[in-house]
Amino acid sequence: MTTLTEVPEAAAARxxxxxxxxxxxxxxxxxxxxCLVVIGVLLLWPLGQVVVMSFHRLxxxxxxxxxxxxxxxxxxxxxxxxxxxxxxxxxxxxxLFAAANVALTMILGxxxxxxxxxxxxxxxxxxxxxxMLAWATPALTGTIVWKWIFDDTSGLVTxxxxxxxxxxxxxxxxxxxxxxxxxxxSPLLFFAILTLVVVWHSFPFVAVSVLAGLKSVPSExxxxxxxxxxxxxxxxxxxxxxxxxPVFGILVVLSxxxxxxxxxxxxxxxxxxxxxxxxxxxxxxxxxxFSPPPKYxxxxxxxxILTLILLVVTGVYVRMVLRQxxxx
Amino acid sequence: xxAGSAAAIGRRPAENERRPPGGGRRRRGARxxxxxxxxxxxxxxxxxxxxxMITTSLKPSGEIFASTPRPLPTEPxxxxxxxxxxxxxxxxxxxxxxxxxxxxxxxxxVLLSGLVALLAATAVARFRFKLRTSFxxxxxxxxxxxxxxxxxxxxxxxxxxxxxNTLPSLILTYLGFSLPFAVWMLRGFVAAVPKELEEAAAIDxxxxxxxxxxILFPLVAPxxxxxxxxxxxxxxxxxxxxxxxxxxxxxxTLPVAMTFFFGRDDTAWGPxxxxxxxxxxxxxxxxxxxxxxxxxxxxxxxxxx
Numbered sequence: 001m002t003t004l005t006e007v008p009e010a011a012a013a014r015x016x017x018x019x020x021x022x023x024x025x026x027x028x029x030x031x032x033x034x035c036l037v038v039i040g041v042l043l044l045w046p047l048g049q050v051v052v053m054s055f056h057r058l059x060x061x062x063x064x065x066x067x068x069x070x071x072x073x074x075x076x077x078x079x080x081x082x083x084x085x086x087x088x089x090x091x092x093x094x095x096l097f098a099a100a101n102v103a104l105t106m107i108l109g110x111x112x113x114x115x116x117x118x119x120x121x122x123x124x125x126x127x128x129x130x131x132m133l134a135w136a137t138p139a140l141t142g143t144i145v146w147k148w149i150f151d152d153t154s155g156l157v158t159x160x161x162x163x164x165x166x167x168x169x170x171x172x173x174x175x176x177x178x179x180x181x182x183x184x185x186s187p188l189l190f191f192a193i194l195t196l197v198v199v200w201h202s203f204p205f206v207a208v209s210v211l212a213g214l215k216s217v218p219s220e221x222x223x224x225x226x227x228x229x230x231x232x233x234x235x236x237x238x239x240x241x242x243x244x245x246p247v248f249g250i251l252v253v254l255s256x257x258x259x260x261x262x263x264x265x266x267x268x269x270x271x272x273x274x275x276x277x278x279x280x281x282x283x284x285x286x287x288x289x290f291s292p293p294p295k296y297x298x299x300x301x302x303x304x305i306l307t308l309i310l311l312v313v314t315g316v317y318v319r320m321v322l323r324q325x326x327x328x
Numbered sequence: 329x330x331a332g333s334a335a336a337i338g339r340r341p342a343e344n345e346r347r348p349p350g351g352g353r354r355r356r357g358a359r360x361x362x363x364x365x366x367x368x369x370x371x372x373x374x375x376x377x378x379x380x381m382i383t384t385s386l387k388p389s390g391e392i393f394a395s396t397p398r399p400l401p402t403e404p405x406x407x408x409x410x411x412x413x414x415x416x417x418x419x420x421x422x423x424x425x426x427x428x429x430x431x432x433x434x435x436x437x438v439l440l441s442g443l444v445a446l447l448a449a450t451a452v453a454r455f456r457f458k459l460r461t462s463f464x465x466x467x468x469x470x471x472x473x474x475x476x477x478x479x480x481x482x483x484x485x486x487x488x489x490x491x492x493n494t495l496p497s498l499i500l501t502y503l504g505f506s507l508p509f510a511v512w513m514l515r516g517f518v519a520a521v522p523k524e525l526e527e528a529a530a531i532d533x534x535x536x537x538x539x540x541x542x543i544l545f546p547l548v549a550p551x552x553x554x555x556x557x558x559x560x561x562x563x564x565x566x567x568x569x570x571x572x573x574x575x576x577x578x579x580x581t582l583p584v585a586m587t588f589f590f591g592r593d594d595t596a597w598g599p600x601x602x603x604x605x606x607x608x609x610x611x612x613x614x615x616x617x618x619x620x621x622x623x624x625x626x627x628x629x630x631x632x633x
Contacts, residue, residue, distance in 0.1 A: 027536070028455035032463065035448035035511060042504025043470050046481035053480060064484045112370050119367050120360075130371035133378045136615035138565040140583045141604040145377040148384065148597050154393045156380070204374065208619075261476045264567045268587065282476040289480045290572060296480050303477035314472035321468060 050300045058296035077301035094280040101259040104199045109206025117214045135204035143268040146197045150183040187277045197265050206251050213247040246324060253317040257310055281306040385601035392598050408602035418577050430582040433495050434563040437502040441510050441559045442552055449514035471508045479572055486573050497573040506559035517551025554618040561611055582607055
């Protein structure tokens with residue numbers, strides 16, 4: 001097996017004695033083969049296929065099985081989506097939700113990371129273990145518990161609001177009896193609770209990564225800055241942040257990618273994919289494709305749009321990681 | 329000297345080695361108290377839902393729906409667990425059936441993905457070949473493919489292969505999802521095995537297969553366990569694809585069964601929390617075993633001393 005493309009540095013490398021002695025070794029390619037087949041068939045092929053599907057009108061499962069024709073509609077699905085004001089509502093929901101969640105996750109995670117770095121050893125171990133619990137809990141069951149906490153009859157939040165003095169509750173919210181209050185009924189409140197759930201799940205990763213970053217910064221740097229009279233605020237912005245910039249960069253990009261396609265938490269909180277006012281791109285795509293009547297072509301087009309948006313973010317991520325691999 | 333040059337000073341820390349002026353002991357005590365207080369708040373926020381899940385699952389129904397919730401069950405009971413484990417979650421299907429479906433899918437995913445990943449990681453960590461860098465870049469890029477965007481084309485593939493309503497449809501899907509990260513993570517473990525060991529074995533006349541089996545594999549085994557746990561968690565937790573590819577109640581995986589189970593209007597929170605606890609505990613145990621490597625895998629190379 002010979003390589004198809006000529007890598008620029010290969011020409012130079014060919015001259016080294018080691019290269020000449022080894023010739024082309026087939027073994028690494030053989031070892032890679034199963035992996036390449038799996039990635040090709042299960043990730044890359046579907047990625048291409050979703051683009052192909054987005055150019056067809058597909059509204060019957062028989063078409064998917066190959067029993068029926070696939071009518072070509074060109075960019076018709078895209079035109080239909082982009083011309084629909086509802087799509088722009090969904091896009092706005094998605095972007096605002098992702099932005100809010102990334103910001104809150106980063107802020108909370110960073111603060112907790114800084115806190116863990118300052119706490120005494122035993123206290124830090126205790127807090128870190130609790131934080132790990134939130135991280136380890138599966139999205140599904142974590143969300144189910146939050147739904148129970150916000151239950152409209154016996155949920156803890158309903159109880160807490162009922163426990164407020166009636167006068168205060170009336171003055172603040174215009175109601176004193178919260179039993180039966182639909183916490184998930186208004187889109188804004190729904191998104192707020194979804195944000196709470198997603199941030200709860202994702203801040204531990206940021207906290208632990210920031211902590212790992214802080215541990216790797218020599219403490220002399222902070223001491224030196226403090227000796228020079230810098231307050232904690234300045235030390236944070238002038239010493240900690242610049243040193244952790246690569247970590248922050250990767251965390252922001254990863255969080256953005258994750259928060260752009262939240263599905264499980266949404267599905268559980270919303271109780272399915274019927275609540276159109278709270279749709280986000282991933283849910284919209286799924287609902288178009290799989291809620292009767294199925295519209296696989298339209299759903300695919302939305303999925304392609306979601307992928308394109310994330311592709312841009314990914315490009316940034318890959319460039320950052322590669323730069324660090326080079327440095328290492 | 330201004331604080332602005334603090335970073336520049338940092339490059340020569342030795343010159344500035346000096347004790348910071350000793351602050352008042354009382355002020356330091358107050359700060360410690362504030363820090364510990366903040367720590368407790370964070371711990372409470374993070375751990376509370378897990379705590380609430382477990383305690384609710386142990387309360388009798390009367391206590392769960394009482395007008396004033398109690399932090400701990402006054403009369404702890406295993407009744408909800410008994411109900412979950414002996415009764416039918418959906419007519420004709422028990423919790424154990426769903427649990428076994430999930431376990432079967434997860435274990436099969438782990439074995440397949442571990443084997444394929446080990447081969448690929450060996451190739452990447454042990455050999456220099458022309459497409460090595462391209463392969464690594466591809467690994468990074470495919471990890472970023474939004475899996476939610478692949479539901480429709482994979483649904484098509486599953487339909488074409490006649491795997492609709494079968495557990496192998498999920499095993500295949502999760503194999504694809506878990507593989508890139510598994511290779512990325514295992515690569516580090518393989519690279520950490522000293523090459524000299526293999527060279528010594530080669531000099532002693534061992535074949536490549538023998539070197540792989542006798543030397544590399546035992547030394548990489550702990551890494552393989554860690555990687556397997558991540559694949560396991562991926563497969564165990566997954567919801568969307570399981571929801572889409574399986575439409576037969578006796579073949580539901582646990583996550584799908586649970587969404588049906590508590591989707592009703594008057595949710596029986598006791599049994600739901602008991603089921604959630606049983607679903608969550610294995611994940612938490614596994615996760616705590618390997619979380620360190622998770623951080624290093626995801627932000628690989630970002631932090632350097």
